[in-house]
Amino acid sequence: MISETNVAHTRDYSRAGLWLLILGIILVASNLRAPLTSVGPLIGVIRDDTGISNALAGMLTTFPLLAFALLSPFAPKIARRIGMEATLLVSLLVLTAGILLRSVPAVGTLFLGTALLGMAIAIGNVLLPSIIKQEFPKKMGLMTGVYSVSMNLWAAIASGISIPLAQGLGFGWRGSLVLWAILSLVSLLVWLPQLRFRHQRSTATQGTVAPAVNLWRSRIAWQVTMFMGLQSLCFYVIIAWLPEILHQQGISHSSAGWLLSLMQFVSLPATFIMPVLAGRSSNQRMLVGITSTLLFIGYIGLLSGSTLYMPVWIILIGIATGSCFSLAVMFFALRTRSVHEAAELSGMAQSIGYLLAAIGPTLFGFMHDMTHGWNIPLIMLSVVAVLLFIFGFGAASSEYVLSEEKNMR
Numbered sequence: 028m029i030s031e032t033n034v035a036h037t038r039d040y041s042r043a044g045l046w047l048l049i050l051g052i053i054l055v056a057s058n059l060r061a062p063l064t065s066v067g068p069l070i071g072v073i074r075d076d077t078g079i080s081n082a083l084a085g086m087l088t089t090f091p092l093l094a095f096a097l098l099s100p101f102a103p104k105i106a107r108r109i110g111m112e113a114t115l116l117v118s119l120l121v122l123t124a125g126i127l128l129r130s131v132p133a134v135g136t137l138f139l140g141t142a143l144l145g146m147a148i149a150i151g152n153v154l155l156p157s158i159i160k161q162e163f164p165k166k167m168g169l170m171t172g173v174y175s176v177s178m179n180l181w182a183a184i185a186s187g188i189s190i191p192l193a194q195g196l197g198f199g200w201r202g203s204l205v206l207w208a209i210l211s212l213v214s215l216l217v218w219l220p221q222l223r224f225r226h227q228r229s230t231a232t233q234g235t236v237a238p239a240v241n242l243w244r245s246r247i248a249w250q251v252t253m254f255m256g257l258q259s260l261c262f263y264v265i266i267a268w269l270p271e272i273l274h275q276q277g278i279s280h281s282s283a284g285w286l287l288s289l290m291q292f293v294s295l296p297a298t299f300i301m302p303v304l305a306g307r308s309s310n311q312r313m314l315v316g317i318t319s320t321l322l323f324i325g326y327i328g329l330l331s332g333s334t335l336y337m338p339v340w341i342i343l344i345g346i347a348t349g350s351c352f353s354l355a356v357m358f359f360a361l362r363t364r365s366v367h368e369a370a371e372l373s374g375m376a377q378s379i380g381y382l383l384a385a386i387g388p389t390l391f392g393f394m395h396d397m398t399h400g401w402n403i404p405l406i407m408l409s410v411v412a413v414l415l416f417i418f419g420f421g422a423a424s425s426e427y428v429l430s431e432e433k434n435m436r
Contacts, residue, residue: 044220048162049173051221052155054214055115056174059151060182062126062144062207063091067266068189069200076200077134089389090138091145092263095381098146102153103370111154111161111370112221118154119215122147123208130205152377157370160360167360168306172299175353179298181210183291242368242375248428250421251358251372254315255380257415258351260387261322261408265290265344267388272401276332290341294349301353305361311354315419318354322347323412330405351415355380358422372428 066073066087074084106114122144129140155174163170185207193203242248269290273283301318305311321343328340359376363369391404398404 047217047220049170051214051218052158052170052174053177054210054217055119055151055155056177057181058119058122058207058211058214059148059155059178061185061210062122062148062204063088064182065185065189065204065207068186069193069203072193072200073137077137079134085389086138087141088267089385090141091148092381092385094142094145095149095152096378096385098149099153099378099381100374102150103157103367103374105150106154106157106370107367111158112218114150115154115158116215116218116222118147118150119211119218122151123211123215126205126208126211130201132201149377149381153373154370156356156359156373157366160363160369161366166306168303168357171302171306171353171357171360175298175302175349175356176295179291179295179349179352183288183295186291187288242371242428245428247362247422247424247426248372248375250418251355251362251428252376252379253418254351254358254415254422255355255376256383257411257418258348258355259380259384261411261415262348262352263384264387264391264404264408265348268391268395268401268404269341271395272329272405273337275401276337277334278337286337286341289338290345290348293342293345297346297349298353301350302357305354305357310425311357311361311423312420314350314354315416315423318347318350319412319416319419322351322415323409326405326409326412330402330409351419354419354423362422362426362428364427368428 070084070087073079073087074081102114109117125140125143125145125147127140128136128143131137131140156171159167159170159174189203192198192206193200198206266287269287270280270283273286274280278286301314305314308314325340325344325347328336328343333340355376359369359373363372391407394404394407395401
């Protein structure tokens with residue numbers, strides 16, 4: 028159970044204040060994927076209604092990922108100026124504005140709103156793990172699990188209810204997408220009380236300046252970054268192309284869609300359990316070995332084309348992708364000594380990671396077009412699973428970022 032003694036001493040919490048913070052973290056995390064995953068099922072409807080091309084329709088997914096890559100390195104710097112609590116509040120404001128703007132009946136506002144919400148989510152992606160490290164130093168595994176499950180659960184829900192909201196309830200695609208502004212607005216209101224701690228912390232740390240951190244020269248930082256990037260690539264490639272891969276192997280579109288949902292839902296328990304196990308381990312190399320092996324077996328299973336065992340391969344991939352994401356987020360806290368270092372590592376890793384994620388689906392789609400099949404792309408994904416193990420083995424050591432420089436002094 029979480030108690031006041033598990034929280035960092037930078038804040039003076041009542042029991043109600045502690046649970047308000049936990050609720051705020053859960054709600055902020057719930058906004059980090061749902062506004063994006065709600066678009067995928069509606070892409071065809073949006074394309075037909077607005078008259079945009081398939082390429083432009085694809086940018087509705089690519090734009091936010093590019094925003095993640097471009098803005099992530101700047102999130103820690105913004106937070107150092109105005110505080111993490113205030114930065115997250117502003118990001119929720121921008122997110123709400125972006126969701127509303129996206130549903131205005133004009134093509135220009137559709138893309139502008141998408142870009143804004145992508146920028147807002149990038150801030151939350153980077154800073155929320157740092158908030159957890161700062162406020163729950165003795166419960167990082169548990170709280171990372173709570174944060175990860177909240178994010179992925181609402182992502183799966185958003186994918187599932189977009190079509191029923193748009194067509195079943197008659198809201199249309201704009202009405203279906205704009206409803207997510209309710210979640211972001213509620214999250215903003217719940218997070219608002221956290222601003223009162225900004226002055227308290229700045230007063231307590233007055234006269235101290237955090238040293239400049241250059242993680243781009245750190246071996247450990249690059250290993251964490253590559254692990255984050257490769258697991259992001261694996262996830263977004265499978266999200267984009269799994270239904271087509273399965274359909275080419277003789278599975279109906281409807282069944283392929285259900286298998287994609289199965290993959291996302293089976294990832295939830297792993298997403299919660301993995302950071303708890305990682306937080307209790309001196310290093311996480313065994314966990315990296317298990318997850319990368321499951322991923323490799325799942326890809327080889329897809330490559331075999333055996334439809335009888337297809338649910339097994341999908342479940343293995345789901346468990347592995349959920350575990351890899353939680354491990355990557357835990358590395359931000361476990362491989363750093365301070366909240367500032369954690370934010371910088373999160374920004375670096377997510378910048379590179381989401382750049383790979385943005386490139387991945389397009390690259391693998393191109394490989395499919397060139398080879399007229401999915402065997403070569405699946406072989407490449409299997410190679411990525413091996414690389415994930417190699418970089419993850421280094422990232423899972425008990426060392427800290429910048430330890431190389433300090434050991435040389």
